[in-house]
Structures are given as structure tokens and as C-alpha cells.
Amino acid sequence: MPSNSFTKDDTKWMKKALKLAALGRGHVSPNPLVGCVIVDANGKRIGQGYHERFGKAHAEVNALSSVKDKAMLKGATVYVTLEPCAHVGKTPSCAAALAKLPLKRVVAALKDPNPKVDGEGFSMLREAGIEVDSGLLQDEAARQNESFLHYTKTGRPFVVMKMAQTLDGYIAAADGSSQWITGKAARSLVHEWRAGYDAVMVGRNTVLNDNPRLTVRHVEGRQPRRIVVDGPLSLPRNLNVFTDQYEERTIVITHNEQKYRSTADPMLNILDPDGFRGQTLLVNKYEEHSDLEHAMLELGKLGVASVLAEPGSDLARALIRRNLVDKLELFIAPKLLGAGTRSFVGLGIETLQEALQLKNISTTKVGDDLLFSAYF
Numbered sequence: 298m299p300s301n302s303f304t305k306d307d308t309k310w311m312k313k314a315l316k317l318a319a320l321g322r323g324h325v326s327p328n329p330l331v332g333c334v335i336v337d338a339n340g341k342r343i344g345q346g347y348h349e350r351f352g353k354a355h356a357e358v359n360a361l362s363s364v365k366d367k368a369m370l371k372g373a374t375v376y377v378t379l380e381p382c383a384h385v386g387k388t389p390s391c392a393a394a395l396a397k398l399p400l401k402r403v404v405a406a407l408k409d410p411n412p413k414v415d416g417e418g419f420s421m422l423r424e425a426g427i428e429v430d431s432g433l434l435q436d437e438a439a440r441q442n443e444s445f446l447h448y449t450k451t452g453r454p455f456v457v458m459k460m461a462q463t464l465d466g467y468i469a470a471a472d473g474s475s476q477w478i479t480g481k482a483a484r485s486l487v488h489e490w491r492a493g494y495d496a497v498m499v500g501r502n503t504v505l506n507d508n509p510r511l512t513v514r515h516v517e518g519r520q521p522r523r524i525v526v527d528g529p530l531s532l533p534r535n536l537n538v539f540t541d542q543y544e545e546r547t548i549v550i551t552h553n554e555q556k557y558r559s560t561a562d563p564m565l566n567i568l569d570p571d572g573f574r575g576q577t578l579l580v581n582k583y584e585e586h587s588d589l590e591h592a593m594l595e596l597g598k599l600g601v602a603s604v605l606a607e608p609g610s611d612l613a614r615a616l617i618r619r620n621l622v623d624k625l626e627l628f629i630a631p632k633l634l635g636a637g638t639r640s641f642v643g644l645g646i647e648t649l650q651e652a653l654q655l656k657n658i659s660t661t662k663v664g665d666d667l668l669f670s671a672y673f
Contacts, residue, residue: 303433307404310334310342310376311433315406315441317347318356318378323493323519325351327602329409329445331379333360338372338401357381357391361398371399378438380409380431383417392418396425405431406438410449444494444603447623453593454495454604456621458613459487461628461666462640468610469638473506479628482664485515487607490626492518494605496548496596500612501527510537511607522601523547526612528587530556530577539575547575548599550592552582583619590619614643617653620673625655627669 317332325331325348333356335344343366346359354362357377364370381391381403395403403422408431409415419429439446444455461478462468469475477484491497492513503509504525511523523538523546530551534540538547551557557579578595581588596604606616616622627640646652655671662668 303404303430306336306340307376307433310336310374311378311404311406313342313345314356314376314378315434315437317345318441321348321350324349326444326495327351327448327600329379329442331356331377333357333378334376335360335364335370336374336376337369343369343373355382355391357395358389361394372401373398374402374404375400376404376433378406379442380405380407380414380416381418381422382409382411382414383421384413390418390421392421396421396427400427402428402430404433405429406434407431407442410446443623448597448602451597453590453597453621454601455623456498456593456604456606456616457490457494457624457626458606458608458616458622459490459626459628460608460613460640461630463630463632463634465633465635466640467634467637468640470634471636473638475507475638478630478632479666480630480664483628483630483666483668486663486668488513488515489518490605491521492516494521494603495601496522496524496604498524498526498604498606498608498612500609501525501529501532502611503607503609504532504536504538506609508536510541512541512543520546521605524550524596524601524604526550526587526589526592528552545574545576548596549575549577550580550587550589551577552580552587554579586615589615589621593621610638610640610642613641617641617644617673622673625669625671625673627671628663629667629669631665631667 314332314334318330321330328348328351332347333345334342337343344360344364346356346363348356375395381395383390383392422429447455460468463478497511513520520543525538525547527549528551530553557577578592580591580595655673658671660667660669
């Protein structure tokens with residue numbers, strides 16, 4: 298159905314479904330965020346729900362469970378942010394469950410690109426005599442599920458690069474200090490992001506110099522996996538990411554096959570004989586470094602659908618040069634250093650015509666800092 302054919306009420310209920318879907322952020326990946334609202338024949342909301350946890354009931358099932366009087370489903374309309382699934386996986390088919398009900402209409406924001414669905418859910422509903430309309434607020438729904446859509450299409454995680462720099466483009470002072478370039482508001486926001494992404498990625502220099510924890514602390518939320526790119530596999534094992542209570546959520550990426558074979562037991566996920574229990578990924582070598590494209594594909598196989606990269610300049614350069622960054626979140630602090638470590642260097646660009654042109658740009662004030670958001 299064309300977008301101009303939807304009513305104001307359709308839009309109202311889909312906006313509600315999108316808000317519900319957002320409540321599952323950080324808990325459902327690699328599944329999508331999905332929200333659902335059920336409205337009876339008189340236009341009254343009678344049920345709602347969202348996908349709350351990976352492997353648990355889907356949004357449509359939770360919404361149906363909230364309907365107190367099932368007789369009110371006759372002639373009802375179901376608003377859902379993603380096409381109801383047509384296959385049986387960890388949970389039954391939502392399309393099949395809806396097809397058995399005396400519904401009048403199902404309105405969806407997006408078609409599910411998963412090859413196991415990809416229009417089959419809509420077909421199942423239409424075969425049952427239920428009217429199906431899709432495309433309502435599809436841009437908003439696609440943005441909400443950008444990680445899922447990218448992961449489903451490419452098999453590798455959606456990568457967001459977070460950087461914090463001074464007004465004159467430095468991420469660290471001449472003495473190497475970088476804490477803190479931004480203010481508390483910006484740091485709290487980053488912790489919210491960490492809770493919403495599957496993993497946080499840093500390079501070996503960041504771990505060696507800053508000894509970060511890469512955990513969610515300033516807000517409540519799920520602890521992400523921690524990915525450390527340590528090509529030579531030589532970081533000391535007394536650092537926080539290897540010794541704290543979340544050590545099993547640490548993934549180390551290396552291309553040093555000889556050392557990997559001599560120190561790691563992949564079957565037991567034991568990285569070294571010193572007792573650290575995490576996971577190590579052996580990837581190909583690329584220009585004397587770990588092949589990050591290969592690493593992303595391996596992370597995808599582990600179910601990592603989204604990565605928040607918090608790199609130094611070396612890892613930032615490597616990710617950008619391999620075209621592995623999908624979105625940039627750049628904090629710009631109202632400070633001047635005049636010397637130190639630059640944020641973006643060595644990108645292999647020599648002319649203005651070769652400059653990377655970012656898209657869908659937005660700016661937001663976060664405390665005293667400016668947040669520049671854009672897509673590659």
C-alpha cells in the first residue's frame with residue numbers, strides 16, 4: 298500500500314509499535330527488534346507486546362497473550378514493525394498463529410529479508426484471507442533495525458565507530474593522555490550505546506595504554522562482548538579485559554598462527570596457560586596485520602550482529618581503509634590541544650576528489666560536547 302494511503306490512526310499505532318520494539322534493544326540480537334500493537338474493529342487498542350529476549354516469544358505472540366477477550370480479535374488489525382516470521386525456529390511461526398485468527402488486517406513496517414521469511418509470512422496471511430499492507434514508517438523501522446538488516450544481508454556485524462576528539466582534531470595529548478576529552482554526559486551516552494550493541498571493539502594499543510574495562514557502568518544494561526585486536530597475541534594477561542568478572546566475554550583477534558597454536562586450546566577456549574578464559578579467533582594476515590574483514594565474518598558466525606568500535610587512530614585507519622565502518626559517532630569537545638594524536642590519519646587519500654563523503658548527517662548537543670553522526 299502506498300504510504301499516502303495509510304491513515305493517521307495507522308501511523309499512530311505503528312509509532313507505538315516502534316516504541317515497544319525499542320524496549321528489546323540489547324537483549325534480542327541477533328534477532329531483530331520487533332513491536333506489535335493489536336487494535337479491535339472499533340479502533341481500540343486491545344493488546345501489545347514486543348520481542349523481549351533472544352529465544353523467547355516474539356512480539357506478536359506477546360501481544361496476543363495480552364488480549365484479555367479473544368472474541369475481540371474478530372475484525373481486528375495487527376500493527377507489527379517487521380513481517381511476521383513464516384518459519385519454525387526457537388519459537389513457532391508467528392504468521393501461522395495470526396493466520397488462524399479472525400483478523401481483518403495486518404500492517405507491517407518492513408518485509409523481513411531473512412531468506413526463511415522474505416515475503417512468505419505475508420503470503421501465508423493473504424492465503425488465510427487477511428488483508429496485508431506493508432511499508433508504513435519503513436524508514437524509521439529500517440533505521441531501528443539497521444544492525445539486523447545489515448547482518449542478515451552481509452553476514453558480518455554492523456560497525457559503528459565512536460571517536461572523541463578536540464575541536465582541532467586530537468584524540469590524545471602530546472603526553473598520551475586522553476581521559477577525558479569529553480564530558481560526563483557524552484561518557485554516559487557511550488555506556489548506553491555499549492549496552493545496546495553486541496560487542497565493543499578496541500585495538501591492542503588502547504588496551505595496553507589505557508587498560509580499559511569496556512563495560513557498562515554509568516547506566517543499567519547488558520554487558521557486551523569485548524573484542525581486542527591483538528595481531529601478535531602479545532598483550533600481558535594482567536589487564537582488566539583478561540582478569541575481571543567478564544573475562545569470558547572477551548574475544549581476542551590474532552593472525553599469529555604459531556603463537557596461537559602453541560598457547561591456545563580452541564576446544565576449551567583457553568587463551569593461555571595462565572588461567573584466562575575467553576575466546577581467541579585466528580584470522581588471516583593482511584599487510585602485516587590481522588585481516589579485519591575476515592575477523593568481521595568470523596564474528597558474524599558467532600552471532601555478533603553489531604559492534605561499537607572505540608578505536609585509537611591505528612584501528613580507526615584500518616577499519617576505514619577496509620570499508621568496514623558503517624556509521625560514525627564523533628564527539629567534538631570544545632577544547633584545543635595543538636599537538637598530540639590525530640583522530641584520522643593515513644587513510645590513503647591524496648586528493649579532495651577522493652575524500653570519503655559521509656551521508657545522512659546529524660548533529661546533537663551532548664552536555665558541552667557536539668555529537669556528529671553520519672553514515673559511510
